[in-house]
Amino acid sequence: MRIPWKRLAGAGVMALAFGFLVVLVRSQWTELQAYEWRLAPGWAALAAAGLIAAWLVEIEIWRAILRSLGGRLTYRSAVQVWFLSNIIRYIPGNIWQFLGMAELAAESGVARLLTLTSVALHQVISTAAGLVAAAALLAATGQGAAFDRLRPLLWLAPLGLLLLQPALIERALNWVLARFGRPPVRVTLTWRQVWLLAGAYAVFWLMQGLSFAALVRGLTGDAAPAALYLTATWVGAYLIGFLSLLTPSGLGVREGALVLLLSPLLPAAVAAVVALVARLWMVVVELAAAGVALLLRAVRGRE
Secondary structure: OOOOHHHHHHHHHHHHHHHHHHHHHHHOHHHHHHOOOOOOHHHHHHHHHHHHHHHHHHHHHHHHHHHHOOOOOOHHHHHHHHHHHHOOOOOOOOOHHHHHHHHHHHOOOOOHHHHHHHHHHHHHHHHHHHHHHHHHHHHHHOOOHHHHHHHHHHHHHHHHHHOOOHHHHHHHHHHHHHHOOOOOOOOOOOHHHHHHHHHHHHHHHHHHHHHHHHHHHHHHHHHOOOHHHHHHHHHHHHHHHHHHOOOHHHOOHHHHHHHHHHOOOOOHHHHHHHHHHHHHHHHHHHHHHHHHHHHHHHHHHHO
C-alpha cells in the first residue's frame, strides 16, 4: 500500500515543528521557571468569548455567500454545520471538514455542490482579507525584526484582493470542478459584494486576533506585546499554517510561525509556550462549541 508523499511530508513537518518547540523549551527550562507567568481567569474568559464571537460572525458571512449561490440555511442550522464539521479538520487530508459541511448541510436541503462552492469562495475571500488585515496591522505597529524581513512580501496582499474579480473566481472554480467531473456553477457575487465580504472578513480576523492578544495578556501580564502587534502576529501565523497545506489545520506550522514572529518581543522559550497554549486554547473552545452544537442538534431531533 502506497502512502501519499504529501501525507509523509505533512507528518515530517509536524514532527520537526513540535520537536523544535520541545527542544527550545527544554533548553531554556530554567529561564521558563523563573519567568513571571500569570493565569488571569478574566483575560482567559475574554479570549474564549472573543473567539466564539469571531466564529459566529464568520458563520454569518459564510451564510451570505451560500445565499448568493441559492442555498438557504437558518443561522441555527449553520452553527451546527460549522462547529460539528470543525472538529474533524485535524484528520489528515485537509478535505474532511469541507466534506462534513456538505453532508450536514444536505440534511437541511442544501445541495452538496452548493455548499462546497460556498466553502471555496469563503476560503479565497477570507484568506485575501486576512493577508490585507495582517499587512495593515503590521504597518500600524511597525514592531519586530521578523516582521521587518517579511514586510516587502506583504505588499502582495492588496494584489490578492485586486485579483478577486467574480469572473476570475468563477472560471477558477469551474476549472477545478471540471477536473473532478462536476458540473459548472454560476457565481452571482458582484465585484462590490466581494469587497464587502472581504471587509466583513477583515473584521472577523481583527476579532480573532484581539482574542489571541487577550490570551497572551492573561499569560504574560504587562510583559505582553502591544495588542495590535499580537493581532497581526496571530493572523499572519494562522494564514501561514493554513496556506502550507501540509498538516491538518496548520498543526505545527502555525506554532513555528508564532514563535518566529513573537521572538523579537518575548523570550523564544516563552513564545514557544504561548504558541502551544494558543493551540490548546483553540482546540478546547472548538470542542466546547461542538458540544453545544450537538446539544442543539439533539433538541432539534426531538422537536
